[in-house]
Amino acid sequence: MNGSGPRLGRNRLWVWLFLTPTIVLYGVYTIYPVVASYWYSFVEWNGFDAAKTWVGLANYRAVVADPLFWNSFKITVLFMVAVVPVKVLLTLLLALVLNSPKLPLRTLFRTAFFLPVVTTTAIVGVVMQFVFDPASGPVNVVLRKLGVVADGINFLGDPKAALWTVVGVYIWKWFGVTLIYWLAALQTVPDEVYEAAAIDGAGPWGLLRHVTLPLLKPFAVIITLLTLESTLKIFDLMLTMTNGGPFYATEVVEIYIYRWAFAATVPQLGFASAAAVVFGLFVGLIGVLQLLGIRAARKARSER
Amino acid sequence: MISRRRFLGASAGGVLGALAASACSTAPSGGGQAAGAKSLRVWDHFQPREDLHKKLFADFQKSSGTAVEYTVYNPNQQGQALQLAFGSKQLPDIFTTAGVKLPQARLRKDGWIAPIQLSKEDLAAMPQDAFLNGFTHFDDKLYSLPMVSFRQYGTLTWYNVELAEKAGLDPDRDLATWDGFRAAAAKMESAGGDGVSGWIAPLQFAERMGEHVTDLAMAAGGSGATDPRTGEYSYGTDPYVHAIEFLVSLKKDGLLFPASSSLDARTARARWSTGVAGLFFDGPWNIGVVKDQFKPFVDKVGVTSMPSSEAGRPIFVYTPPKAGDYCFAATSKQPEAAAELLKLFTTKEVMLAETEQMDGMPVDLSLVDKANVHPTYKTAAAIFGRQIKLRPAPEVRNPGISEVVAEMKQIQPDLGSIVQGVLSGQLPDARKALTDLDRKLTAERERAIKAVAAKGVKVAAGDWAFDNWTPGQDYGRDKYKTS
Numbered sequence: 006m007n008g009s010g011p012r013l014g015r016n017r018l019w020v021w022l023f024l025t026p027t028i029v030l031y032g033v034y035t036i037y038p039v040v041a042s043y044w045y046s047f048v049e050w051n052g053f054d055a056a057k058t059w060v061g062l063a064n065y066r067a068v069v070a071d072p073l074f075w076n077s078f079k080i081t082v083l084f085m086v087a088v089v090p091v092k093v094l095l096t097l098l099l100a101l102v103l104n105s106p107k108l109p110l111r112t113l114f115r116t117a118f119f120l121p122v123v124t125t126t127a128i129v130g131v132v133m134q135f136v137f138d139p140a141s142g143p144v145n146v147v148l149r150k151l152g153v154v155a156d157g158i159n160f161l162g163d164p165k166a167a168l169w170t171v172v173g174v175y176i177w178k179w180f181g182v183t184l185i186y187w188l189a190a191l192q193t194v195p196d197e198v199y200e201a202a203a204i205d206g207a208g209p210w211g212l213l214r215h216v217t218l219p220l221l222k223p224f225a226v227i228i229t230l231l232t233l234e235s236t237l238k239i240f241d242l243m244l245t246m247t248n249g250g251p252f253y254a255t256e257v258v259e260i261y262i263y264r265w266a267f268a269a270t271v272p273q274l275g276f277a278s279a280a281a282v283v284f285g286l287f288v289g290l291i292g293v294l295q296l297l298g299i300r301a302a303r304k305a306r307s308e309r
Numbered sequence: 310m311i312s313r314r315r316f317l318g319a320s321a322g323g324v325l326g327a328l329a330a331s332a333c334s335t336a337p338s339g340g341g342q343a344a345g346a347k348s349l350r351v352w353d354h355f356q357p358r359e360d361l362h363k364k365l366f367a368d369f370q371k372s373s374g375t376a377v378e379y380t381v382y383n384p385n386q387q388g389q390a391l392q393l394a395f396g397s398k399q400l401p402d403i404f405t406t407a408g409v410k411l412p413q414a415r416l417r418k419d420g421w422i423a424p425i426q427l428s429k430e431d432l433a434a435m436p437q438d439a440f441l442n443g444f445t446h447f448d449d450k451l452y453s454l455p456m457v458s459f460r461q462y463g464t465l466t467w468y469n470v471e472l473a474e475k476a477g478l479d480p481d482r483d484l485a486t487w488d489g490f491r492a493a494a495a496k497m498e499s500a501g502g503d504g505v506s507g508w509i510a511p512l513q514f515a516e517r518m519g520e521h522v523t524d525l526a527m528a529a530g531g532s533g534a535t536d537p538r539t540g541e542y543s544y545g546t547d548p549y550v551h552a553i554e555f556l557v558s559l560k561k562d563g564l565l566f567p568a569s570s571s572l573d574a575r576t577a578r579a580r581w582s583t584g585v586a587g588l589f590f591d592g593p594w595n596i597g598v599v600k601d602q603f604k605p606f607v608d609k610v611g612v613t614s615m616p617s618s619e620a621g622r623p624i625f626v627y628t629p630p631k632a633g634d635y636c637f638a639a640t641s642k643q644p645e646a647a648a649e650l651l652k653l654f655t656t657k658e659v660m661l662a663e664t665e666q667m668d669g670m671p672v673d674l675s676l677v678d679k680a681n682v683h684p685t686y687k688t689a690a691a692i693f694g695r696q697i698k699l700r701p702a703p704e705v706r707n708p709g710i711s712e713v714v715a716e717m718k719q720i721q722p723d724l725g726s727i728v729q730g731v732l733s734g735q736l737p738d739a740r741k742a743l744t745d746l747d748r749k750l751t752a753e754r755e756r757a758i759k760a761v762a763a764k765g766v767k768v769a770a771g772d773w774a775f776d777n778w779t780p781g782q783d784y785g786r787d788k789y790k791t792s
Contacts, residue, residue, distance in 0.1 A: 054419050138571070156563075162568070250570070251729055271718065
């Protein structure tokens with residue numbers, strides 16, 4: 006033990022040296038903004054004045070009393086509820102297909118489904134405006150040619166269609182990520198189990214129902230929660246596709262916050278920060294769920 | 310051989326060094342100019358004038374030795390850029406306040422802007438009615454140099470000449486009223502054939518839609534967002550409701566270009582200039598941008614006044630006096646150089662050259678006739694000369710009003726959003742939404758007046774009322790004395 010003292014100290018020095026960039030960057034770009042937004046939420050400040058006035062909880066009261074905040078909250082939750090089940094189930098189905106060693110061109114398909122994930126979201130949003138253009142967009146041209154509709158459908162301008170169009174694009178854009186989670190999860194199912202089940206006379210359906218799915222259960226919890234959380238970050242796609250419109254029909258909380266912080270005629274940074282904090286607490290709640298879910302999943306795995 | 314440890318040490322140092330270097334290199338370079346070499350930073354939003362300004366500034370550098378770092382912003386983004394620049398004490402020496410909706414009176418108080426060191430003689434070539442205490446001047450000192458006239462509006466009817474001919478229209482006659490506009494749009498749509506619509510609008514740009522409706526409401530006998538006689542908000546009145554109903558009727562008749570809901574002013578203009586729609590509401594700068602960016606279309610552009618609600622009703626558009634455009638930063642250390650640069654814009658030659666860029670109307674409207682500009686720009690100037698009347702501004706009578714304006718928070722949904730909502734069918738009752746807006750604005754103004762009064766500023770709701778205002782007339786400086 007005697008000789009390990011200085012070495013331990015030197016190691017610790019190295020550890021800290023390598024951690025420094027992360028700590029500094031994380032501190033400056035993550036911790037500081039979070040703390041600052043808490044502070045701003047208690048002041049009234051338009052970003053132009055030098056003076057910030059302490060207003061206590063007034064911003065929170067105003068946020069909670071604003072029907073448009075709750076509208077945006079509702080839309081955020083609606084978006085989440087619409088995306089998560091569809092995305093989790095569809096990706097699972099596709100992962101099962103792509104995991105089959107009998108499928109030719111597996112790698113090609115995997116790449117194809119993953120490609121949209123690595124495309125810049127804002128660009129996808131802008132391109133989708135053209136794709137869904139009611140006058141000359143390819144989707145409407147095809148629909149008209151097929152005789153499905155007489156006039157173009159206003160996918161992004163009709164309040165009844167806009168949110169669902171973004172839901173569709175979002176699922177397509179981020180399909181690959183969830184798919185990769187499932188494929189990784191499928192790798193953990195040992196071949197011996199399949200072989201044993203096959204020897205016992207299980208068919209493909211039996212294998213899926215009694216072997217694969219039960220073993221995937223802990224992953225299902227984690228993947229669902231990860232997907233749930235990722236649907237809360239749709240600012241770039243929503244802003245470029247609909248800008249929250251028409252008339253707040255697709256205004257998620259992130260756009261609501263942005264509108265008050267930057268797009269308002271006189272910005273209200275305190276008010277926007279209060280909305281951000283309230284939303285942050287909601288995200289935090291989902292985070293706690295995630296933590297509990299992961300813990301339960303681990304427990305389930307270790308009990309196996 | 311380098312030992313592993315030494316290699317790691319060196320590379321870690323390298324990473325940190327690189328981080329530090331990149332942090333420095335992302336800082337704006339303006340503040341960090343080498344000592345001795347003089348340089349001015351200028352930000353504005355006059356995109357159609359960019360080439361002219363670059364040339365002017367290059368000549369200025371040659372004659373004075375002061376370099377100019379010039380940035381043209383999209384007005385939407387300039388407000389954010391200025392907000393951040395002010396916060397980090399990096400305001401450019403000279404800037405326009407596009408996107409900053411606080412009154413300049415407030416900016417002056419908050420230490421944004423300082424007097425521009427130009428004398429009365431320096432400004433002699435400019436029309437003197439462009440200057441007004443409370444707007445361009447405070448305490449008789451020039452705080453912002455006007456580049457654009459208050460005599461303009463953004464709802465001129467721009468039409469596609471080719472389609473108008475095909476449809477057999479006489480635009481000045483057939484586009485004079487709302488009913489005529491609707492009928493003309495229908496004719497252009499059917500004359501244009503497949504894929505051509507009657508009217509295109511920047512529906513996604515709520516603020517612009519609100520401006521259109523305010524202008525159209527004045528073409529129906531309204532007097533703007535507040536009634537100058539009583540000072541009360543008047544969005545819930547007939548002219549506003551009817552103006553919105555007019556736009557809705559265009560949509561109901563299937564005349565609206567279908568993709569309008571995703572367009573802002575720039576993209577709507579770009580689409581219009583491909584010939585997909587006959588009619589487009591826009592300001593005089595439309596032709597400047599078309600000439601710059603969509604040149605093949607420039608000969609197909611025609612313009613006439615916005616339509617009036619009924620035949621025979623003369624149009625009066627009431628616009629308030631305007632603050633100046635170029636401001637001088639209070640934090641700048643080069644007041645003389647900045648004044649020298651701004652002096653350029655006060656000369657007849659430069660004012661004429663600015664006019665020829667066909668952006669916003671020049672402060673001196675009479676320059677348009679002498680300038681080498683597209684005929685539509687001259688038509689626009691003539692329309693503005695007839696229709697625009699100066700509106701009374703409470704700030705002139707009581708400077709404390711700018712404090713109230715700065716204190717007031719935005720009410721949502723505002724006029725533009727309501728227009729969007731009615732057009733998309735989400736707000737079935739326009740009048741109710743507009744009356745609600747009036748009510749909320751009145752309450753917010755009351756609150757702001759109280760908050761400002763608590764700080765010792767003398768203000769009252771009555772400050773917005775001008776009982777000697779006469780519709781159809783300019784409210785000149787002399788009128789304030791008798792109000």
